Amino acid sequence: MHETDVAIIGAGPVGLFAVFECGMLKMRCTVIDALDAIxxxxTALYPEKPIYDIPAHPAIAGGDLIAALDRQIAPFAPRLLLGQRVERMTDLGDGWIVIATSAGETVRAKAVIIAAGAGAFGPNRPPLPGIEAFEATSGVRYFVNKREDFRGKSVVIAGGGDSAVDWALSLKDIAAKVMFVHRRPKFRAAPETVAQLEAAAERGEVEMVVPYQLHGLAGDDGVLRAVEVATxxxxIRTLPADHLLAFFGLSMELGPIAEWGLGLTHNHVTVTPATCETNIPGVxxxxDIxxxxxxxKLILQGFSEAAMAAHAIHPxxxxxxxLHFEYSTSKGVKTA
Structure with a gap:
């Protein structure tokens, strides 16, 4: 067992910024995450996908944002417990909360911040026969780690949300061909990026395959040759393709968090807006959770919540x- 001021569950961008906000208030943090990296x-789904709503960054890749946050928290030297998830949380009733992880670690903290996104996540897979064989060879993917993997390739993108539209715009400049499949000519993405997609289609940079839905896959030994779509x-149309990128969102589950007695609303934790405290004192x-x-559901709103939670935890x-609050411009941070 080791003691810390604040235990943070989740090492995503919001959890990392909470380390900074707590550090500015002289509070030590331990960060726990089920993934092997912050x-x-x-990091896991879109390290090269541009994010457009981070202040002062017209666009920043997911991986670059995490690298910048990592540098920002470095002066506060948080303890990182990666590759393990929190299994149990116990309120001792004496001002301490104990959490135990799947790797046998035990952390005793004055407060806990849950920044676990929406829990454990995985892709929503389209129900296509034989899709597993193409997943194994990366012919079918649900996220993009390296944009360069698609240089000179024919790519079918399916979906109607931000991820589908953003990657169509990003890959059109390096892929041999980008075909965008959606069941209707309306999208759930940001209006500005939808306008950019429509303009790219008019210029012939993206082929809009609308209104169609995924129908089947064709290929040999896991090597994708074509994607079949149907109205x-x-x-039915057959689209010659090297890759299918299927963006139908993520399936989320809270895992052990659901058993901790927290107030839940549709698999999300209900909090007091002014402090982000749950129904359990100190948690x-x-x-997103x-x-x-x-x-x-914006990263920038999560950043604001991190600041509010840190100030509420200080007492x-x-x-x-x-607490004599000072602006970071006057207080400053010593860099490593």
Whole structure:
């Protein structure tokens, strides 16, 4: 067992920024994550995907954002427990909360911040016969690690959300051909990027295959040769392709978090908006896993929640000590 001021569950961008906010208030942090590297979905799913809503960055790749956050928290030297997930959380009732991990680690903390995204995640797979063989050879993928893998390739992108639209725009400049499959001419992505996709289609940079849905896969020994698509009327087209990128969202499950007695609303943890505290004193939730009226699922809102939670935690770590808040511009941070 080791003691810390704040235990942070989740090493995604919001969890990492919580380390910075706690560090600015002289609170030590231990960060626990089931993945073997920091960054959460930004590292595991879209390290090269551009993110457009980070202040002062017109666009920044997911991996670059995590690298910058890592540098930002370095002066505070958080302890990282990676490749293990929190199995149990126990409120001792004496101002301490104990959490135990799957690797046998035990952490005793004055407060806990749950920044676990929306829990464990995995892709929603399209129900296509024989898809497993093409997944094994990367002919079918659900996220992009290296943009260069698609240089000179024919790529079919299926989906109607931000990931599908963003990657169509990103890959059109290096792929031999990008074909965009969607069941209708309306999209769930940001209006500006949809406008860019439509403009790219008019210029012939992206072929819009609408209204179609995925119907089947063709190839030998796991090597993808073509993607079959069909209309609701049963009209079938065959699209020669080297890769299928299927972006139908992620399936989420809270795992052990669901058994901790937290107030839940549709698999999200309900918090008090002003502090991000849950129904359990000393336990806070921030980022995608937290919900309250007016909540927006944006990284920048998660950053704000990290700051609010850190300030709400300070009295638990330093009871009776007045917090004379200073702006980071006046306080400064010593860099490593």
């Amino acid at each position: 960054g959460g979905q930004c 609701l009327k049963g009209e 806070f939730a921030i980022g 937290a919900t309250y009226p007016g909540k927006l 638990r770590v330093f009871p009776g000590e007045a």
